Amino acid sequence: ARAFDEIAARVLAASVTEPARIVRAFAARLT
Structure with a gap:
């Protein structure tokens, strides 16, 4: 469960x- 929480985070x-990052590059x- 801890591994799943780490992946989800x-x-x-x-x-x-x-x-x-995409918005910053576009701007x-x-x-």
């Missing part, structure tokens, strides 16, 4: 950080 963190391309 990692996936959740990726789902939060990846869109921010940098517009400027």
Whole structure:
């Protein structure tokens, strides 16, 4: 169960950080 929690936390963190990175790259391309 702990391994599943670690994977879930990692996936959740990726789902939060990846869109921010994409938006930041897109904004940098517009400027």
